[in-house]
Amino acid sequence: MATSLYSTHCRSLATSSSSSASFQPSPFSSNPAYLQRVTFSHRFLASKVSLKSQPPSYKIPVHTQQQEGAVAASVTPVENGTSHKQLNAELLSVKSPRESLVEDGYEKDENESTVSITVVGASGDLAKKKIFPALFALYYEDCLPKHFTIYGYARSKMTDAELRNMVSRTLTCRIDKRENCNEKMEQFLKRCFYHSGQYDSQENFAVLDKKLKEQEGGRTSNRLFYLSIPPNIFIDAVKCASLSASSGNGWTRVIVEKPFGRDSESSAALTKSLKQYLTEDQIFRIDHYLGKELVENLSVLRFSNLIFEPLWSRQYIRNVQLIFSEDFGTEGRGGYFDHYGIIRDIMQNHLLQILALFAMETPVSLDAEDIRNEKVKVLRSMRPLQLEDVVIGQYKSHTRGGVTYPAYVDDKTVPVGSLTPTFAAAALFIDNARWDGVPFLMKAGKALHSKGAEIRVQFRHVPGNLYNRNFGADLDRATNELVIRVQPDEAIYLKINNKVPGLGMKLDRSNLNLHYAARYSKEIPDAYERLLLDAIEGERRLFIRSDELDAAWSLFTPVLKELEEKKIIPEYYPYGSRGPVGAHYLAARYNVRWGDLGSDIDR
Numbered sequence: 001m002a003t004s005l006y007s008t009h010c011r012s013l014a015t016s017s018s019s020s021a022s023f024q025p026s027p028f029s030s031n032p033a034y035l036q037r038v039t040f041s042h043r044f045l046a047s048k049v050s051l052k053s054q055p056p057s058y059k060i061p062v063h064t065q066q067q068e069g070a071v072a073a074s075v076t077p078v079e080n081g082t083s084h085k086q087l088n089a090e091l092l093s094v095k096s097p098r099e100s101l102v103e104d105g106y107e108k109d110e111n112e113s114t115v116s117i118t119v120v121g122a123s124g125d126l127a128k129k130k131i132f133p134a135l136f137a138l139y140y141e142d143c144l145p146k147h148f149t150i151y152g153y154a155r156s157k158m159t160d161a162e163l164r165n166m167v168s169r170t171l172t173c174r175i176d177k178r179e180n181c182n183e184k185m186e187q188f189l190k191r192c193f194y195h196s197g198q199y200d201s202q203e204n205f206a207v208l209d210k211k212l213k214e215q216e217g218g219r220t221s222n223r224l225f226y227l228s229i230p231p232n233i234f235i236d237a238v239k240c241a242s243l244s245a246s247s248g249n250g251w252t253r254v255i256v257e258k259p260f261g262r263d264s265e266s267s268a269a270l271t272k273s274l275k276q277y278l279t280e281d282q283i284f285r286i287d288h289y290l291g292k293e294l295v296e297n298l299s300v301l302r303f304s305n306l307i308f309e310p311l312w313s314r315q316y317i318r319n320v321q322l323i324f325s326e327d328f329g330t331e332g333r334g335g336y337f338d339h340y341g342i343i344r345d346i347m348q349n350h351l352l353q354i355l356a357l358f359a360m361e362t363p364v365s366l367d368a369e370d371i372r373n374e375k376v377k378v379l380r381s382m383r384p385l386q387l388e389d390v391v392i393g394q395y396k397s398h399t400r401g402g403v404t405y406p407a408y409v410d411d412k413t414v415p416v417g418s419l420t421p422t423f424a425a426a427a428l429f430i431d432n433a434r435w436d437g438v439p440f441l442m443k444a445g446k447a448l449h450s451k452g453a454e455i456r457v458q459f460r461h462v463p464g465n466l467y468n469r470n471f472g473a474d475l476d477r478a479t480n481e482l483v484i485r486v487q488p489d490e491a492i493y494l495k496i497n498n499k500v501p502g503l504g505m506k507l508d509r510s511n512l513n514l515h516y517a518a519r520y521s522k523e524i525p526d527a528y529e530r531l532l533l534d535a536i537e538g539e540r541r542l543f544i545r546s547d548e549l550d551a552a553w554s555l556f557t558p559v560l561k562e563l564e565e566k567k568i569i570p571e572y573y574p575y576g577s578r579g580p581v582g583a584h585y586l587a588a589r590y591n592v593r594w595g596d597l598g599s600d601i602d603r
């Protein structure tokens, strides 16, 4: 059984909460889980940073799940571990906001604050797939404040009941958290409402504001807008939300989804436009890879284990590989993708963010600004990517086992003859004392043979030749390799050499393996859960600051322009293959062999 040093799990903390606590009020002020969470972490300080000053501290009565007075309802039981898909009629009948609050046992208390979360683009793919399920998971874990409301906003015409119905189809309970699952879903869905409006209409947002106020019932209102819409309408929506639906007496924050522009200029223009309506403090630029468990764990691994940090430099590390692969194409998202390509879609953000966390110096503290300062520093020490250090590819149709998989350009939303890369490999360098000369190789592709994301750290050869003859000719295969498997089947393992038991002297490669599924019984939360919770708490550590974004774009913009201006033709690779062979030549130029070629001890 795992013992946890620092528990920040909302529900597990709730069980050990005391009956009252004194601290600055926040949207979570009466949630025992939250009280405990902030006591243990630096989040508390961050959560106090808001646009408006907070009222003075006071005694907070603890509110528990049981006290919420959930309405008993007949529900379809959870069967075979799957979530319910049927809602009963009572749930779908929409009550007025006040009725809902009273029914849920909430009495108006103007001294308490509320959080209203508006999902802008609620009818879309991301909202359905990720945002609503993450909000439900937070609710299930008692991580949302006592008073919260969720509003879906989009142009599509929908009633509250229809939104609830749509949302209910994607809600699930964790495998290890099924208790009262249907009941919790019903309670959650009652807090979800919908408002149909245009993204560029201040009047429509003003009506939303009115509805939010009704829900907030005179309490201090904190408002979070999640922009789950295409980037061309970000500014319209931000303008209208900010001018017509900002909180009058609490904080207003906006989560902005990627892409943050397509190069340095457009990104700077986006930031400038956003800052017409919001301060930097209000902008939460999301990169969901930063919310992934093993990416969060990177700093813990580095800075809390003496054995790693001394090795973390050019002295011991030969190369670092950041690998992303998907075993499906751009199906359905070709229109978006063709405008961006894999370098902008994955490398400039997800993989570069991982690289920054991997390579940064020790931050002064775990505070958001200290961490982000270090990330900016390391990004600014990097050399802009050169054309000769990039290989691009695009998948072509392939028939296997009687099934024909489409080419990228077969997608109706992709322009004929598109040269947009669906695969790229790149070699990047950090020109600082720690990393001078160490190649950081990135590889990202769609429609490859497997799905996964990992960080591979290949160490140098052991000096001297004590055991060289036992390794055979291939010394590279005998070097230590640390693998951080971000997904799927999370793991951290270290490849070491070991003597095969017996009278002879035969060496063998083995893994010291921290396999999450075996070590921890808990299901790993989705990245969006962590990030939404952080945004609600005002914790900015896992969000991208504007100077960080500028630094990231300046590494990729020149090469992206060159690729486009020179109309570089991608190397075509079959759907479901390992990608273009050019990636191997690129790696070989730096004496690197990709670690994901797979060996019998990798899984």
Ligand SMILES: NC(=O)C1=CN([C@@H]2O[C@H](COP(=O)(O)OP(=O)(O)OC[C@H]3O[C@@H](n4cnc5c(N)ncnc54)[C@H](OP(=O)(O)O)[C@@H]3O)[C@@H](O)[C@H]2O)C=CC1
Pocket: 121, 122, 123, 124, 125, 126, 127, 154, 155, 156, 157, 199, 227, 228, 229, 230, 231, 233, 257, 258, 259, 336
């Ligand atoms: N889907 C994903 O897996 C990921 C998405 N993202 C980002 O998240 C954001 C949302 O993504 P996703 O949900 O896939 O996007 P969608 O294309 O599904 O768009 C979301 C909603 O925006 C509205 N919309 C779509 N196109 C337009 C348009 N041209 N003009 C006005 N409104 C429009 C539609 O709502 P209505 O018509 O009802 O107004 C739609 O339901 C994007 O910025 C995307 O890049 C980031 C990572 C992953």
Ligand SMILES: O=C1O[C@H](COP(=O)(O)O)[C@@H](O)[C@H](O)[C@H]1O
Pocket: 288, 326, 345
């Ligand atoms: O941001 C994006 O990420 C997804 C991959 O996310 P994951 O969490 O499923 O690994 C990718 O499919 C998409 O193209 C990209 O925009």
